[in-house]
Amino acid sequence: MWNSVSEFLAMGGYALYVWSSFGLCAIAFCIEVLIVRSQRKTTLRRLRQALLADQYPQESRQ
Amino acid sequence: MNAFFVMVHRDLLLVMRRKSEVLTALFFFVIVTSLFPLGIGADTALLRKIAPGVIWVSALLATLLGLQRLFASDYLDGTLEQLALSPRSFVVLVLGKITAHWLVCGLPLLILAPMIGLQFDLDNASLETLLLTLLLGTPVLSLIGSIGAALTLGLRGGGALMSLLVLPLYIPVLIFGAGAVYAKSVGLDVAGHFSLLGALLILALAFAPWVSAAALRIAIE
Amino acid sequence: MNDLTNTSWLNWFRLASPSTFYPVAGRLIPFFWILSIAFGLAGLWVSFFVAPVDAVQGQGYRIIFVHVPASWMSMFLYIVMAAWAGVGLVFNTRLSAMMAQAIAPIGAVMAFLSLWTGAFWGKPMWGAWWVWDARLTSELILFFLYLGFIALQASIDQVRRADKAGAILALVGVVNVPIIYFSVKWWNTLHQGASVSMTKSPSMAHTMLWGMLLMALCFWMYAIAMTLMRVRVIILERESHADWVQNLKEVKG
């Protein structure tokens, strides 16, 4: 199909459009994964703090 | 049916007592439509072409403006709870309120539209089609809009949120309404448009009051 | 007979409780990630190295291998979201409402990608970034419906009301989507005559279909993995007071 890497990258003159389409999808998916992972981290941290606060009520109440 | 007329009578009575709120929505309709020639220029051929679209979009926005008050005052003074708990069927009462809103915010648009048609130099045939589409379309706007009003009842920023929820659902009515006038001006047959507008009206009449009542029950929980 | 349904129904509903669903979802996520990557690699291989060049549109047509799956998924996910929301409304199960809330952002991303890849497609083929093509316009409206759902759920504080209001909006939306698609298509033919459709290029090579199908499966597996990841976060946020959350190893740690 492609006889050289540069021809593959040129994508018959449509390089900008084809690669930005695929690139955009890849980036969108990665961003979404990162967002959800960071949400998970912050939620877990908040839960841990709440747990610690419960375990030492006197200390947290002073 | 008595409950329906009780609600319509009460809401019209309330509107008569406080005319200012209603007139703002109608003035809004007139002002928005007369802005377009100022923005686009007075070339009558062009104005005649965009007239149906402009009038229909302004009707959409005017109805949306009027919808915010549909349930808000009853929600604030506790009457909505009493309506939900009254022996009458809540859905019929909600339909009564929607009809009252249409009589106050939808019908006057029909009366104002010819005046605006003159501004846009619309010929009689297009004007007549426009009035018929508005007659069929504005009740659908009130019905679908009531769902948005019920869902966003009591929320901060409810107005903007309601337009985000409701405007996409208005698109079919806008397309068939404005499309009918365009088709008429181009000489195409408009029977298809009117039957579709009628279908939308029947669908909205069948579902909207029931869905709005369910959304209201959730809002006052 | 009734003890059979009894047990099968029982563990089905037991699975529906967040505390049992949370670990199950945790184990499923890597499985779907592997599937998504596998289908993705196969799809990319077919779309770039197997599918022939298009006679009319040259190499540029390969954008359909992302554009069409994204459109399919945006539509499919809206229906799945509305289904979960409907189940949540009827059976009053909290987990289904959480699933609907978890699916919405992914559907919105798919619609967003479909719009942008459609624009990248339109520029070389028709010379304009945005074309009032029937499908693209309907996709834009579907994107607004997603935004409406997410905005409504975000602006309601009480969780119970947010779930139910979102469910009603999703069900109203799912009834309106076909009407909107039909009316936009009607509007499009009225004003412009039949527009150039993207996928109906004359010789739809067999391999092109395979390319799109594989990429669609990749997007689907990705969507499931993302839904499960997001729903686990939602479960943690909503059940933060439940004691099963507190002695989770991630929390006790």
Add this chain to the structure above:
Amino acid sequence: MTAYISHPPFTSQSLQAKDLSCVRGEQTLFANLSFTLSSGDCLHVKGENGVGKTSLLRLLVGLAQPEQGEVIWNAANIKNDLDNFHQGLCFLGHRDALKEDLSALENLMMYAALAKVDLSHETALQCLWQFGLREREDLPVHYLSAGQKKRIVLARIAMRRAPLWILDEPFNALDFQGVQLLVQLIERHLSQGGMTIFTGHQEISIAGSRALQL
């Protein structure tokens, strides 16, 4: 007190709460609360602020769903047939639920129409006068004082022929006379086989009423 709007006594009915529990946000307000109310009973729900009195009433009325447990009206869960339950219910919430722009008479007539009670003009006026609203019946409600507004609500309750009254802090904003009026109204309602549940911090002595401490 001249004759009220007279109506025949009620048939025997019963309201039963079966291990109700209510959660607001993350906090459980009360759990497995049960009681039974039959004709002629009166229940005074007591408890300091925020303990869940209003939430309990909203559960009993069907405005909200309980976390667990059920509310049974005449041996049928209210969830199954809400409309039928509402035929026999008169609920008074925190807010007076009166339209400020309408007059006292218009408000009363509207509620009569909603309650399927055909109230003639004279009886409506009669009813308003009994509750001390003489010459104020045509005044828009927002000119009236809180006590006077509450008296319109009392007129609404008296006019409404419902066996079950659920009143949320009905004695607020009422002067001494108003309190006596309401007590007599409730006692008369009980003597006719009606039922009443009410909340309130005032010490109210109603014959045969029992207290429920939340």
